[in-house]
Amino acid sequence: MHPPKVGFISLGCPKALVDSERILTQLRIEGYEITPKYKGAGLIIVNTCGFIDAAKAESIATIGEALEENGRVIVTGCMGVRDDDISKIDDRVLSVSGPQAYEQVMAAVHEHLPYQAQHDPLQSLVPPQGIKLTPRHYAYLKISEGCNQTCSFCIIPSMRGRLVSRPIGDLLTEAQGLVNAGVKELLVISQDTGAYGVDTKYKMDFWNGQPIKTRIQELMVALGNMGVWVRLHYLYPYPHIDKLLPLMAENKIAPYLDIPFQHASPRILKLMKRPGDTDKILKRIAKWREICPDVCIRSTFIVGFPGETDEDFEMLLDFIEEAQLDRVGCFQYSPVDGADANELPSPVADEIKQQRFDQFMQLQQQISAAKLQNKIGSIQQVLIDEITDFGAIGRTYADAPEIDGQVHIETDLALNPGDMVSVRIAGADEYDLWGGIE
Numbered sequence: 001m002h003p004p005k006v007g008f009i010s011l012g013c014p015k016a017l018v019d020s021e022r023i024l025t026q027l028r029i030e031g032y033e034i035t036p037k038y039k040g041a042g043l044i045i046v047n048t049c050g051f052i053d054a055a056k057a058e059s060i061a062t063i064g065e066a067l068e069e070n071g072r073v074i075v076t077g078c079m080g081v082r083d084d085d086i087s088k089i090d091d092r093v094l095s096v097s098g099p100q101a102y103e104q105v106m107a108a109v110h111e112h113l114p115y116q117a118q119h120d121p122l123q124s125l126v127p128p129q130g131i132k133l134t135p136r137h138y139a140y141l142k143i144s145e146g147c148n149q150t151c152s153f154c155i156i157p158s159m160r161g162r163l164v165s166r167p168i169g170d171l172l173t174e175a176q177g178l179v180n181a182g183v184k185e186l187l188v189i190s191q192d193t194g195a196y197g198v199d200t201k202y203k204m205d206f207w208n209g210q211p212i213k214t215r216i217q218e219l220m221v222a223l224g225n226m227g228v229w230v231r232l233h234y235l236y237p238y239p240h241i242d243k244l245l246p247l248m249a250e251n252k253i254a255p256y257l258d259i260p261f262q263h264a265s266p267r268i269l270k271l272m273k274r275p276g277d278t279d280k281i282l283k284r285i286a287k288w289r290e291i292c293p294d295v296c297i298r299s300t301f302i303v304g305f306p307g308e309t310d311e312d313f314e315m316l317l318d319f320i321e322e323a324q325l326d327r328v329g330c331f332q333y334s335p336v337d338g339a340d341a342n343e344l345p346s347p348v349a350d351e352i353k354q355q356r357f358d359q360f361m362q363l364q365q366q367i368s369a370a371k372l373q374n375k376i377g378s379i380q381q382v383l384i385d386e387i388t389d390f391g392a393i394g395r396t397y398a399d400a401p402e403i404d405g406q407v408h409i410e411t412d413l414a415l416n417p418g419d420m421v422s423v424r425i426a427g428a429d430e431y432d433l434w435g436g437i438e
């Protein structure tokens with residue numbers, strides 16, 4: 001019997017991508033074939049995102065398309081938390097489940113597309129590190145699920161629950177497996193990466209026969225000894241994050257901090273239920289740069305939060321000017337269902353949100369362009385992602401995949417994705433760099 005085909009669409013953030021990888025791995029282990037087409041698929045699985053309204057709209061449109069094109073659809077992921085949200089949209093959906101609901105998804109597949117593989121060797125078709133949706137040379141390492149914070153604009157805790165840290169021994173075994181399989185860059189992700197282990201009271205665990213605490217510091221030291229780039233994402237600005245900077249200064253882990261600050265007006269930060277001492281943040285940034293001059297700081301901000309005045313916005317611009325951050329993302333406030341902040345008075349009009357977003361991004365582009373100009377003439381280590389007609393495209397330690405800049409390399413050398421090369425930088429714009437092999 002030919003193995004049945006399953007189509008899979010993975011929407012949302014890297015954490016959702018890791019969930020998709022787990023479901024795909026289980027499908028392959030059980031012998032199902034994965035197909036990129038609607039036609040001929042026994043059913044389609046859509047892993048949805050419910051973070052902001054734009055993401056919800058994309059998820060709904062994707063479910064609609066899969067129903068039109070195939071008609072047999074299983075929905076999972078963050079939008080599946082409230083299944084009535086989905087069944088209200090279309091009751092033809094076969095099954096609805098929330099994030100990380102691997103068993104439920106597989107149970108639905110078994111019910112609607114039963115298949116008993118003839119023999120076990122299928123197991124051997126699945127690589128030991130499982131099915132990965134990232135290129136072979138980098139991989140996401142999800143270290144925990146959920147979040148204990150209560151940021152008033154965010155519904156992730158209501159979708160993904162309270163913080164649950166994965167055992168550090170399991171994590172290090174998975175990471176070592178990825179490195180053995182050729183991964184050159186590990187991207188450490190979760191909703192609240194810095195809080196890793198707090199739910200276990202930083203319990204002692206074992207790895208390779210050695211005792212090790214379930215805590216971000218110890219995890220980063222151990223990962224840092226694996227000889228690959230280790231990049232940290234989604235850090236809440238806890239004070240103990242400062243302890244990671246010496247590891248970055250020693251290049252044990254990538255000197256890269258992805259740490260959303262969200263705003264700079266103490267009044268707005270209070271309404272967001274976020275740490276509000278901006279002066280302290282500026283002092284910490286200066287200290288980080290003292291310890292690790294090459295540290296690349298990525299942050300994210302929200303403009304148009306309910307109650308945000310011109311004065312609050314000016315404070316944000318002043319902060320950006322002073323902080324001189326390397327990589328910055330900006331969202332216009334989205335009143336997603338269930339966010340406490342929706343109840344706050346004085347919502348900001350959409351056109352004002354857009355104006356502030358444009359002004360904010362324009363300022364940050366100038367800052368980014370000036371910072372990248374300073375890299376001209378320097379020699380950068382570049383991890384190759386892609387081979388092109390003119391040479392290759394890659395990233396420095398300061399560029400996370402999919403969200404930061406790239407390095408465009410002109411060369412005749414035969415390079416491969418995953419190669420690490422030295423590049424002399426010859427040009428720059430507000431996001432990317434250009435150069436030749438040194």
Ligand code: SF4
Nearest residue numbers: 147149151154156191
């Ligand atoms: S820390 Fe992040 S995931 Fe947690 S509530 Fe705040 S914004 Fe949401």
